[in-house]
Amino acid sequence: MKRIAVTARPDWQEQMARIGFDYHSIDGNYWQEDACYLFNEKQITIIEDATNELHQMYLQAIAHVIKTGDYAMLGINDDAAALIESSFRNQQFSLYGRFDLCFDGINPPKLYEYNADTPTSLFEASVAQWYWLQAQTGMLADADQFNSIHERLLLEFGQLAHTIGNHTLHFAAVSASVEDLTTTRYLQDVAIQAGLSTDYLDIGTIGYRSHDGKFTDTKDTIITHLFKLYPWEWLLDEPFGQYITHAGTQFIEPAYKLLLSNKAMLAVLWQLFGNHPNLLPASLDAKQLTGNVVKKPFFSREGANVSLQHNGSLLATDGQYGKEGCVYQAMQPLPKFHNNQGKEVYAVVGSWVVGHGAAGMGIREDSTLITKDTSLFVPHAFI
Numbered sequence: 001m002k003r004i005a006v007t008a009r010p011d012w013q014e015q016m017a018r019i020g021f022d023y024h025s026i027d028g029n030y031w032q033e034d035a036c037y038l039f040n041e042k043q044i045t046i047i048e049d050a051t052n053e054l055h056q057m058y059l060q061a062i063a064h065v066i067k068t069g070d071y072a073m074l075g076i077n078d079d080a081a082a083l084i085e086s087s088f089r090n091q092q093f094s095l096y097g098r099f100d101l102c103f104d105g106i107n108p109p110k111l112y113e114y115n116a117d118t119p120t121s122l123f124e125a126s127v128a129q130w131y132w133l134q135a136q137t138g139m140l141a142d143a144d145q146f147n148s149i150h151e152r153l154l155l156e157f158g159q160l161a162h163t164i165g166n167h168t169l170h171f172a173a174v175s176a177s178v179e180d181l182t183t184t185r186y187l188q189d190v191a192i193q194a195g196l197s198t199d200y201l202d203i204g205t206i207g208y209r210s211h212d213g214k215f216t217d218t219k220d221t222i223i224t225h226l227f228k229l230y231p232w233e234w235l236l237d238e239p240f241g242q243y244i245t246h247a248g249t250q251f252i253e254p255a256y257k258l259l260l261s262n263k264a265m266l267a268v269l270w271q272l273f274g275n276h277p278n279l280l281p282a283s284l285d286a287k288q289l290t291g292n293v294v295k296k297p298f299f300s301r302e303g304a305n306v307s308l309q310h311n312g313s314l315l316a317t318d319g320q321y322g323k324e325g326c327v328y329q330a331m332q333p334l335p336k337f338h339n340n341q342g343k344e345v346y347a348v349v350g351s352w353v354v355g356h357g358a359a360g361m362g363i364r365e366d367s368t369l370i371t372k373d374t375s376l377f378v379p380h381a382f383i
Helices: 012-018 041-068 078-089 122-134 149-164 178-193 232-237 239-247 265-273
Strands: 002-005 035-039 096-102 110-115 168-173 197-202 207-209 214-216 225-228 250-252 293-297 307-310 313-316 326-330 336-338 344-354 357-366 376-378 380-382
Touching (some): 012 122, 041 078, 041 096, 041 110, 041 265, 041 344, 041 357, 041 380, 078 232, 078 239, 122 149, 122 178, 122 344, 122 376, 149 178, 149 344, 168 178, 178 197, 178 225, 207 239, 232 239, 265 326
Parallel strands (some): 225 250
Antiparallel strands (some): 002 035, 096 110, 207 214, 336 344, 344 357
């Protein structure tokens, strides 16, 4: 695994805009056109195998929590627990998720967290970096990429089409967020390709009909199936959250993703599979860990409200998360590289699950050890 400089396409901004990647330069330089991370086939297999195994471990951990009923320590109330158990028991449709892994190309990948409910950077991982690879020449002309994300999404939506028949699959997100909107619109486009009838609406325009207890769109059409790029914990905190149980809407992602995406599950995983090569020690009690420790809220996104100790110094980010509680994880620093300007950067592997299997990956890098919403996206290839 190494970071190499590549020649940027002279018209890359135009090329990216053409495929719908409108936020390629958000915050100045989000997409890195002049570099890539290069792997070999063995390293890709290691990432793929670890991703599949971790996903199965998470499913076993959900079953454990349901059996023990230890929801309170995970910051989950009885109403949410009932939704989790129902969706897991009925094996409701699960579309995708993303593991954040620490991997240096040599040692086993280590799990940082599972973004299983509302993961973003999907479009750039699935589409943008694939088009980038097709334009490469020289040493990358015959390179491959760990990326079957689009094909796997198409397959999953095709299977869903057989299940929901003539019902419309609604898609909802916070439209003011260009990244969320692009991710959701991309998934809607894949669903259309798979033969589904779809519609899009802003998450804030979903209505509730009191006379029959149904959620509706802006045309007063009942929402029977809804993909929502909106966290479950936020949904349940909304005024209409109390009606979710009885509204009859099937959500994508299902409610059990509230557990999969809960970082407190890192402690459950360590309890069940301690010393597994892909896990870091984790606990709900900081005193149970020694050495450098990372503190993470149960529910947080884009590196918000994370603090870590490394080499005698404290690095922390602010945000609005943490009221439910925090989990503590042994510190495993990201591998360090140097960008084209010679500055130190740290890279995290985002390994995608589609359905219940590994489907591809994307690389985010930052100038600090905490990956944030301002971190950059760098394409990858393997030879």
